[in-house]
Amino acid sequence: MNASDPGPALGRRPVVERSLRGFTGAGYDKGRPVLVQAAWFAVLHLVFVKWWCPARWRPALLRAFGARVGQRVLIRHGVRVHWPWKLEIGDDVWIGEGAWILNLEPVTIADDCCVSQSALLCTGGHRPRSATFEFDNGPIRLEPGSWVAARAVVLRGVTVGRGGVVGAGAVAHRDLAPGTVLTTSGRTA
Numbered sequence: 001m002n003a004s005d006p007g008p009a010l011g012r013r014p015v016v017e018r019s020l021r022g023f024t025g026a027g028y029d030k031g032r033p034v035l036v037q038a039a040w041f042a043v044l045h046l047v048f049v050k051w052w053c054p055a056r057w058r059p060a061l062l063r064a065f066g067a068r069v070g071q072r073v074l075i076r077h078g079v080r081v082h083w084p085w086k087l088e089i090g091d092d093v094w095i096g097e098g099a100w101i102l103n104l105e106p107v108t109i110a111d112d113c114c115v116s117q118s119a120l121l122c123t124g125g126h127r128p129r130s131a132t133f134e135f136d137n138g139p140i141r142l143e144p145g146s147w148v149a150a151r152a153v154v155l156r157g158v159t160v161g162r163g164g165v166v167g168a169g170a171v172a173h174r175d176l177a178p179g180t181v182l183t184t185s186g187r188t189a
Contacts, residue, residue, distance in 0.1 A: 013129075016128070016129055016130070016131055017131060018131060018132075018133060019131050019132055020132065020133055022131070022132035023132045023133055023134065024132065024134065025134075025135060026134055026135070027134070027135050027137070028104060028135045028137060030083065031083060031085050031086060032066075032083070032085055036065070037083075039065075040065050040083070040084060043061060043065070044080065044081070047061065048061055048079075048081075049077060049078050049079065049080060050077060051077040051078075053077065055074055055075060055076065055077075058073075058075040058079070059073045059075065059089075061084075062075075062081065062084045062087065062089075063084075065084035065085060066084055066085030067081070067084040067085065067087040067088070067089065068087070068088040068089070069087075069088075069089045070089055070090045070091035070092070070093065070111065071091045071092070072091055072092045073089055073091070073092070073093045073094075073095075074093070074094045074095065075095045076095065076096050076097040076098075076099075076117075077097060078097045078098040078099075079095050079096075079097070079098070079099045079100075079101070080099075080100045080101065080102075081101045081103065082101060082102050082103050082104065083103055083104070086103045086104075086105065086106045086107065087101060087103055087106070087107050087109075088106070088107070088108045088109070089109045090109060090110045090111035090112070090113070090144070091111045091112075092111055092112050093109055093111070093112070093113050093114070093115075094113075094114045094115070095109075095114075095115045096114070096115060096116040096117035096118075096119070096150070097117045097118070098117055098118040099115045099116070099117065099118065099119045099120070099121075100118075100119075100120045100121070100122075101115075101121045102120065102121065102122045102123060102124055103121065103123050103140075104123050104124040104135075104137045105123040105124075105137045105138055105139045105140075105156070106123070106139045106140075107121055107123060107139065107140045107141075108139070108140070108141045108142065109142045110141075110142055110143050110144040110145075110146070111144045111145075112144055112145045113142045113143075113144070113145065113146050113147065113148075114146075114147045114148070115142070115147075115148045116147070116148060116149045116150040116151075116152070116168075117150045117151070118150060118151045119148045119149065119150065119151065119152050119153070119154075119166075120152075120153045120154070121140050121142075121148065121154045122140075122153065122154070122155055122156060123137050123138060123139060123140050123156045123157075124137050124156060125137060125138070125155065125156045136156070137156055138156035138157030138158075139156075139157065140154055140155075140156065140157070140158055140159075141158075141159040141160070142154075142159075142160045143159065143160060143161050143162040143163075143164065143178065144162050144163075145162055145163040146160040146161065146162065146163060146164045146165065146166075146176075147164075147165045147166070148160065148166045148172075149165065149166060149167050149168040149169075149170070150168045150169075151168055151169050152166040152167060152168060152169060152170050152171070152172070153166075153170070153171045153172065154166055154172045155171065155172060155173045158172050158173065158174060158175055158176070159175045159176070160172060160175075160176045161175070161176050161177050161178035161179065161180060162178040162179070163178055163179045164176040164177070164178060164179060164180045164181070164182075165180070165181040165182065166182050167181060167182055167183045167184060168184070169184045170182045170183055170184045170186075176188070
């Protein structure tokens with residue numbers, strides 16, 4: 001301990017000395033061979049995200065790479081999906097421009113959900129007390145009728161309950177009960 005770190009004597013945890021060189025990535029399975037991953041990234045960046053790619057093609061492209069996608073799904077341009085084979089989308093779902101589904105683990109978006117512009121669904125994380133910054137990932141589930149508003153974030157392991165709302169710019173770091181509205185102040189209504 002150095003003089004600038006009061007440490008446990010004042011109720012603070014000791015500082016974790018990071019050694020990212022030792023990172024192993026243990027516990028994270030990409031779910032497909034490297035050639036399939038490469039093919040998806042080519043399709044994602046050369047076709048899927050482009051404004052000229054018709055919206056009706058996007059569900060078909062996701063299905064071609066193993067996603068389960070329902071009927072009448074609208075996916076706008078600029079949407080990024082990390083691994084389609086770890087994605088399930090119900091019927092009548094809207095995903096807005098620039099949304100990012102960073103699904104290192106499964107993401108389930110149930111019927112009648114809306115993921116608005118520039119929203120982030122992030123299943124990845126790291127163990128904060130791990131010196132090698134190992135993964136701490138978890139699935140995300142959006143229950144029927146839920147809404148992740150513009151620039152909102154849903155973090156790993158979170159379920160947004162039926163009809164729940166993660167308001168514009170809010171961060172959901174724990175489960176939301178059905179019908180709950182989470183605001184940027186962290187308050188729920």
